[in-house]
Amino acid sequence: MRYFSDILVVFEFGLRAVARYMIHKMANLRPLAKSLQEKCEKELNEQPERIVSDIKAIRDWLQKQPHLQSVKPSDQWLLSFLRGNKFSLERTKEKLDMSYTLRTLVPEIFKNRDPLDPKLNEVLRKGLFLPLKKCAKEDGCRPMFVRFNFRDGPLIPVEQLMKVAFMIVEIMIRDDDNFLICGEEVIVDLKNMGMAALSLWTPALAKKIVMSFEKALPVRMKNIHILNPPPGLETVLNLIKAFMSQKLKDRIFVYGQNLDSFHERFPQELLPEEYGGNNGTVQDLSDYWTGILEGNRDWFLAEEKAYSDESRRPEKPKTTTSLFGVDGSFRKLDFD
Incomplete structure (x- = not known):
């Protein structure tokens, strides 16, 4: 039997x-x-x-x-x-x-999203938002590396930055099963973000961005790790947290100079090579994602016609x- x-x-x-x-x-x-x-x-x-x-x-x-x-x-x-x-x-x-x-x-943030537009393409090529290619395991969440590098050139408006970020997120919603099913783990390096860049944030913009992530997109945010926090970050972070759900607030971790506790939560080998990992170089990742968005230009232009x-x-x-x-x-x- x-x-x-x-x-x-x-x-x-x-x-x-x-x-x-x-x-x-x-x-x-x-x-x-x-x-x-x-x-x-x-x-x-x-x-x-x-x-x-x-x-x-x-x-x-x-x-x-x-x-x-x-x-x-x-x-x-x-x-x-x-x-x-x-x-x-x-x-x-x-x-x-x-x-x-x-x-x-x-x-x-959500209109005029032509990846070949010179201003958007400039942001894209800076490699500020970089989903990493490898996950910790087959059914692991997708790491996203964010680096606000304003050391060179003029400051970029937050709206332009977030427009590119949401464009990348929408491609991942459409194409990346690990991102959608297992979630996203974000690592933010603020080493080169000074007071001038922080001052660009307003309560109105912060609320729009938080609502977009939490109320409009099918994103499962696992954790947000903030590295190298500059002076003044607490003011901006408190502003953004004011519009977040408690669940998301509890998933934000800020680290000082000692990153041992960060590496206890996030495997170092999953970071880009410049950060001691083996998950691609920042330049290679930047080139890769620039190519992905440029290759989806027709899709973004078609999506312009879909709105309420x-x-x-x-x-x-x-x-x-x-x-x-x-x-x-x-x-x-x-x-x-």
Whole structure:
């Protein structure tokens, strides 16, 4: 009897694997590695047999929204939002709606995103936002290395920096299963960030950026590690934290000159070579991501046409004031 029981288990597992393959094939979805599929089912409430119907439910809902008629996302994009919201249809709808609403209400970050635009391309080539190629394990989260290097040349407006950051994040949402399913771990080096750069932050901008990450994108933030904090950072960090959820606040770690505690939390070998790791050089990573965004120019230009038309929203239209409680006219920060 045990022999036949084992055969049935293998047969059932084989059928499930075939079913998953057929579902992904039918919906034009990217298949997952076994470990990532298991994580999806265990942590994100994914039921492979329901994927097609869940995507259809979201697409049907989108088609009924008068203010979102320009939105025609791919099945893979909708699956990304479903996974990022643990397959809650209502939370997926809310986050999708907010995502396209911010394209309308925060144009300084979410509009005019041509990677060949000279100003954007300059930021891109500086290698300030660098997702690293290797994860700690097959089903590990994606490390993102951020370096605000303002030692050379004039300061870059925060809006320009964040525009490039969100462009990279959207490519990862679309293409990077580790980023989407396992989460993101961010390492921020502020060694070359002085008082002048810190003073560019305003409460209005901080709130827009935090809301974009937490309310509009299917991002699973695991930890944020801040290295080499400059004088004045605490003022900016407290400003940004004021708009964060408690869960995200608890995942921020700031380190002084001694990085031993950082390396206890994050393996040094996963860092770029310049930081004692073996996860590529900063220049190679910068060239790689410049090529990725430039290669997706047509996609970004097409996405410009997908946004919320607030004049057609069935309920009260959303505005900058209703969402952020600000009109964008906050002064820059004052430092003691």
